[in-house]
Amino acid sequence: METQTLVGVPTRILIVDDDEDDFFITSDYIRNIPTKNFVVDWSYNYNDALGKLTSNQYDIYFVDYRLGIKTGMDLLTDAIASGCEAPIILLTGKGTQEIDIKAMESGAYDYLIKSELNTEKLERCIRYSLERASSIHALKANERKYRSMFEKSKDVVFIATKDFKIVDINYAATELLEYELEEFLDKEIVSLFNNERDREIFYSKLNETGELNDFEVDIKAKNDEVKNCIISASVEMNNNGEKYIQGIIHDNTSRKRAEKTALQAEKLAATGRLVRTLAHEVRNPLNNINLSLEQLQPHLADDDSKLYLEIIQRNSKRIGDLITELLNSSRLSSQVSLERVSLQNVVDKAIAAAIDRMTLKRIELQVSYPEKEAYAMVDVEKVQLAFLNIIINAIEAMEEAEGVLRISIHITDTEYLVEFKDNGCGISEENLQRLFEPYFTSKRNGMGLGLASTLNILQSHNAHIDVKSVVGAGTTFIIGFKKLA
Template sequence: MTDLPVHILMIDDDEDDFYLVSQLLQDISPGQYQLDWAPTYSKALEEIDRKEHDIYLVDYRLGPYTGIDILHHFQQLQFNAPVIMLTGKGDYTIDKEAMQAGASDYLVKGEISADLLERSIRYALDEAHHLRIIEEKEKKYFSVFEKAHDLIILADCNKNIIDANPSAIRSLQYSKDEILQLNLRQLFFQEEQSKHFFDHICGEDSSLQTEYNFLTKEGKKLDVLVSAVTLDEEEQVFLCVVQDITERKREELEKQQQQKFVITGRIARVIAHEVRNPLTNILLAVSQFKGEPVSVEESQVYVDIIERNCTRINQLITELLHSTRMIELNIRPHGINELTDKALVLAQDRLQLNEIKVQKDYVKPDVMIPADDEKIAIALLNIIINGIEAMTPGKGLLTIRTERQKDKAIIMITDNGPGIPEDTRARLFDPFFTNKPKGTGLGLTSTQNIIMNHKGTIHVESEIDNGSTFTIVLPVNL
């Protein structure tokens, strides 16, 4: 109980009963309770309207009125204060009616003791406190439900929509009555998507977060991200929070298209630069043939120039095609430690020449993956060479770590070089992008292509002055 006195209003037209209850409260704990009296129905309503009391003791019989009338007044006011009904002995019908009308408890006059009264008041106040907490939470969550920008839908595993918030109704272009008549599968653009959704949410997972396509009443397709979770496993009721990502997907597509144009433009500029020089040499040689007659010896010089520069152009185009096209793979089981060691052997001369130390932290036993060992070795070699060239000779440390995470094999190659600036990191795998004076900019593009052909991924993390780490993730089973 609180240190402050509990304010009690007793509504009873019998002053003797008021006196007896007052004495009982004093016996319980002097000063803990402050009891006020409303001897008439009108006085009771006046006091109730002030809402100044913590709990109310109400006699069932109040002249022409009853305690049930008092309870109805509480309901009209939407005032959820605890009420204890005082009834006569044996009035079980009245007791039941009082509880149905909202009374917290009932006490039989003539049987009230100090302990019984104290316990009834304490329980009623505790119950009222808990109900207020629940009510506040309900208001809070109802406010979230009503005001959320995301679409919120309640449904069951019979695929019936139980409820939907205003955002869902507005975005899906249905009225509230219409959407409550819908089967949830009607919102999915494709039947396979609805089957996938219900197989997961009504299966063992009981939660998911997946992108789908919804269909509005007007037939407009929406790209949505659905986060769903089962709320009541017994009733099989689940909550769907749906983000409309249509605009975001459109912007991402536009960005991807813009990036393609940027990359295409960059490739075109590099090719133009790389091809223009040999073409210039070819044209100069051709112009010599068109001019004054030349000797056989001079002709051979010009022919050699044309052949050499044509070979250079052909080599450039071949490298570009090899770095980006789908490649044929000779897939066999190989260990990731075995593949990494093979790449290190190929890089051995460069490692020794630059006095680079190698530290290996391999998973045991080796993780077998389906791979073309020649292609993967080349991919890893390109990363190792980049790391060697980034580090200071005699001070370099190349750390290679392998591990397994569920159905994925991981290879991490770390150097202690100067790190890669963020703007460079974003373009690292672009064709013809290089910071090396004599580099073609196709090494990492080729590496990425090989890894992608193996259904894997590659990404780089780097911090200025703290080196870089390339992480290759490959599936254990294709």
């Protein structure tokens, strides 16, 4: 082995050749390259050479095509497969176009014929190969950096063809939408949208302007859960002039839910203030009416007068009872007495309170609990009332002898989910938006306080409630309680 070390940082070169004379000739050409410092080493054994190529100790490799039983092409293929990143130049005694093409396709940086070697040709080959290797290393470093960002992003990042078919998507999509990565491939990105109108807007905006920013859209997961998301996408062009679409999907469900909860809480608070004010203003004159009736009663002798007096008394009492009910509904969240209890037990108590209604209407009840007890800090009586309101609404929404009420509890990493699912008449989109508003009701004799009270109770427990409904198919209430630490 011959080594040449000159002043400065040398370029490390390994020549792999089973002919020592050829090694000396090639190394002499390299040594005569002016203004360059080189360290040139020799390897004549296939296994030794493979170890040195895969260790990445050298800046560039010259590999002879013939290495005994195996060829330089075999070494080239094995080294690249094992992680060799430095440029490899294939040398041969006699060149053919077939070997040339195969060498370049296998990853060789260049292909040289030994009989045509000279100092000038080797200098140019080394210079071009090192420059190209430097560019490729920089590109790979950037690719690794952006691939890492792509994979670790909490937002969904996707790439699609110009026809909107997904060709690459990161792991965040599996967590958000519960599909496996393979299930996304060749699926149109707009096929995930829950609303046809959103699909049309997405199509038209990208086709017309090539860009769409912060577009709010509902996306349906594999389990049919609808997630509110923000999507941004743009049409780009690759090096071959082919158009493709890249985009980011941000899960907006939690923020949307928080906004909705805050709005509902504000509505309930405003309603409570209004109820208390009205109760005070109505009760004062109502008390005066009742006192006046008590004074009049001894002085009325004829039957007609007594009849009218009884009508006034009954209606005064009804007004008083309504005021009491309104005040109670606005006070349900006050004086909450929390204790550690099993949600299974609370659900059982609510079912027991409604079982007679189910029996009379011949409703089928299906209950599914996890083996582990779902312990949460709740006020048992108030949460039982909240559950009971939902169960009663479900019973009233279902047809006699055809209704099926499914009640289940699910455990996630952070919370317990209590689900009430019926196959009743469902709720229209318009009514769904107003479902928890106080005094809003679609029932003929309802006051619209049941679900408002339910929301009030759940918010006092820092629980959230989501409702999904399809007209004619049924309604599902999902209530989330935080897990105890």
